[in-house]
Amino acid sequence: MGLLTKKDAALIKDPLFDNNPITVQVLGICSALAITAKLEAAIVMAISVMFVLALGNVVISLMRNIIPSKIRIIVQLVVAAALVIIVDLVLKAYAYNLSKTLSVFVGLIITNCIIMGRFEAFALANSPWRSFLDGLGNAAGYGIILVIVAFFRELLGTGDLLGLGQKFMGHPLLGNPIPGEMSGLYALGYENNGFMLLSPMALIVLGIVIWVQRSKNPKLKED
Amino acid sequence: MSLKNKLHELKLKYQGTKTEPLFNAFHTFLYTPNEVTHSGSSIRVVDDLKRTMNTVIMALVPVLIFSMFNAGYQHFLALGEIKKVSGGFFSPEFWSFSNFSVGFVKIIPLVIVSYLVGLGVEFLFAMKKGHEVEEGYLVTGMLVPLIVPVDIPLWMLAIAVIFGVVIGKEVFGGTGMNILNPALTIRAFLFFAYPTWMTGDKVWVNGLVERAKDANLDAISGETILGSLAAGKEYMYSVKEMFYGFIPGSVGETSTLLILLAALFLIFSKIGSWRIMLSAVIGALFMGFIFNQIAPSLEGTKFYNLMAMPYWEHLLLGGFAFGVVFMATDPVTASQTTKGKWIYGFFIGLMSIMIRVFNPAYPEGVMLAILLMNVFAPTIDHIIVGGNIKRRKNRLKTA
Incomplete structure (x- = not known):
């Protein structure tokens, strides 16, 4: 990357793997459990958080020298809330159905621990460009886990992904589950796993992701 | 050369390799281990974990045999080929060979799948962690086939067993460290993942799901008593039948009489x-x-x-x-x-x-x-x- 210095690139790369906000810092778990039943919702959520976090980091960073430290939390909340309202309105205008699926969770981005955490820990002490990169990196780290969890939950829970199967084949990706015209895996006796759609399973899938990551990544080994 | 010596030889041969726990497990399963304490002295009781497990399994065997007869009995009853039991516990209508053979064919695969998959997972983890295979799955593997509906597809059972053993037990550190009962974790997984196979009025009797796809849907029903009560219907079983266990239900849970005997056995053996x-x-x-x-x-x-x-x-x-x-x-x-x-x-x-x-x-x-x-x-x-x-x-x- 000629565009970024090594130090800047680390801002994006670190939160993706070694210092992932969800699996390593265990922040932002609530929304990871709530909206990962569908891949589409998870992707939109990841993009929304990226927007709020990257822009919010820049705004906070620009103001970092004029915010009185006593009221900094309130200022951070105002910035986050303003950005979340923009996201919410855009979703309502251009993706109404999706915004209904995500319901309160778009509004609850404000309370996402990752956002306040990055504002407080990074943006208040770094330049706007670095803060922007940090926001992108952390939101991407959050998004990647969301997408992984949602991928397994939707595929195993409904047999479809992003509605692709329904759109192009007229039935879920794994086959047609309707009795009488079964095909694919369903013809072999396969059935969707309803547990995958319940949020306890999101916690378990997330746990397995953390398990795999910790056992593969030597930097995360604990004694 | 006796089997014991042979096993001991194999054990020495594979010492330090990855498959060591496998041979150790067979050895300890059949014989008392010949290991001694490395330092100091300690007293061993005869009643180790393995004996405890075996006692529970002994208590479960009558229940398992009964369940085979019951699976066949419910099967033929739903077909209308035999009459309901009118006599006592030892009625010949119930204890017939045809009943047993139907149940045997249906239930033995459940037991085999449960043990093969469960022990397979245990072996994998033992090899990975380099410790002995734990006895914990012996009882779980016997309990699992007894608490699922007789018609459950085998692959579902296999997935549930993997889930139960890994998430219910191994992630906590194996036998003795688990918070939840692994057998019930397996059943709970099935219950929430595949509710159509775990509830309703078709799954409790052998082959009813298949037959229900035919025309005369209403003619057959194999609801459990609790199921029909919850649906606000009357049930047509006498208290005697409930006590003896001549009712539809999960494979081994129906006979309160045999479970009561098993309970007495477990209490008197102090297990x-x-x-x-x-x-x-x-x-x-x-x-x-x-x-x-x-x-x-x-x-x-x-x-x-x-x-x-x-x-x-x-x-x-x-x-x-x-x-x-x-x-x-x-x-x-x-x-x-x-x-x-x-x-x-x-x-x-x-x-x-x-x-x-x-x-x-x-x-x-x-x-x-x-x-x-x-x-x-x-x-x-x-x-x-x-x-x-x-x-x-x-x-x-x-x-």
Whole structure:
């Protein structure tokens, strides 16, 4: 990357793997459990958080020298809330159905621990460009886990992904589950796993992701 | 050369390799291990974990054999080929070879899948971690086929076993460290993942799901008693049939009589805790009795049928007896303190009946009740032990 210095690139790369906000810092778990039943919702959520976090980091960073430290939390909340309202309105205008699926969770981005955490820990002490990169990196780290969890939950829970199967084949990706015209895996006796759609399973899938990551990544080994 | 020597030789040969636990496991399964303590001396009791497990399995064998006869009996009854049992427990209509053969063919695969998959996972983890294979799965593997519906597809059982052993046990550190009863974790997974195979009126009788796809749908029904009560229907089984176990239900849970005998066996061999069993029964009777008292004022509501059922009949129905005798007494997940056992058991009984009555979608309240109390068992113990420490401190002060 000629565009970024090594130090800047680390801002994006670190939160993706070694210092992932969800699996390593265990922040932002609530929304990871709530909206990962569908891949589409998870992707939109990841993009929304990226927007709020990257822009919010820049705004906070620009103001970092004029915010009185006593009221900094309130200022951070105002910035986050303003950005979340923009996201919410855009979703309502251009993706109404999706915004209904995500319901309160778009509004609850404000309370996402990752956002306040990055504002407080990074943006208040770094330049706007670095803060922007940090926001992108952390939101991407959050998004990647969301997408992984949602991928397994939707595929195993409904047999479809992003509605692709329904759109192009007229039935879920794994086959047609309707009795009488079964095909694919369903013809072999396969059935969707309803547990995958319940949020306890999101916690378990997330746990397995953390398990795999910790056992593969030597930097995360604990004694 | 005797088998024992041969095994010992194999064990030495594979020492230090990855497959070592495999040979060790077979060796210890068949013979007392020839290992001695490395330092100092210690006394070994004969009654190690393996013996404990084997005793529970011995208690389960009659239940397993009965369940094979019952699977065949329910199968032919649903087909209309035989009449209902009219005599006592040893009626020839029930104990016929044709009944047994149907059940045998159906249930043995469940047992094989349960053991193969479960032990396979255990071996994998033992090899990975480099420790001995633990005996923990011996009992779980026998319990699992007994608590699922007879018609459950084998691949579902396999997935559930993998889930139960890995998430329910191995992630906590293996046998002895688990918080939840692995067998019930497996059943709970099936229950929430594939509800159409775990509830309803078709899955409890061999082949009913297949036959239900044919034309005469209404002609056949294999509902459990709890299922039909929750749906507000009458059931047509006598108390005697419930007690003997000639009713549809999960594979091995139906016969309260045999489970009672197994309970006595476990109590006298000092394997199962009588405190837990007794307090669970008291809890269930207590809750059932309260429901009986308030039932008349709720006539016409959806709870009425289950509430008005005589309180002692709850003990005969569903998986209550099986769960209390074989699952609640699991020494790993139950409370360890004497007082704690009373509390733990009492709440299992109470919650089972409460879930059963208030949520007809979950007729198997006993499964959820035991899992819930499994989670609370350490807390109960903590409070009891804390209380003991406090009392002794006070005694020291006054003395």
